[in-house]
Amino acid sequence: MFPTAQSIPLFASWGRTRALETWREAASLVATRWQNFLDAEPESRAFAFASYVAALDAEEAAAADMAALVSSVAA
Numbered sequence: 001m002f003p004t005a006q007s008i009p010l011f012a013s014w015g016r017t018r019a020l021e022t023w024r025e026a027a028s029l030v031a032t033r034w035q036n037f038l039d040a041e042p043e044s045r046a047f048a049f050a051s052y053v054a055a056l057d058a059e060e061a062a063a064a065d066m067a068a069l070v071s072s073v074a075a
Contacts, residue, residue, distance in 0.1 A: 019066040026059040 033052040040048035 016066070016069050019062070019069050023059065023062040023066050026055065026062040030055045030059050 030052070033048070033055040037045065037048040037052045
């Protein structure tokens, strides 16, 4: 009925798994946006690059979330 000490690692594991999935999705988007930048016509390169940088920011945030989870589990 109530969470027990045995259930806490399960939730922590689920959080790490979800954080890793989020980071992988963000990393995949970075690769896609980079390819879009490389393929962009000159008139749309600035927008394509800005889109790539936004994807990098999202990947960085996802990596920070993952690192925070690992640090909290190690403590």
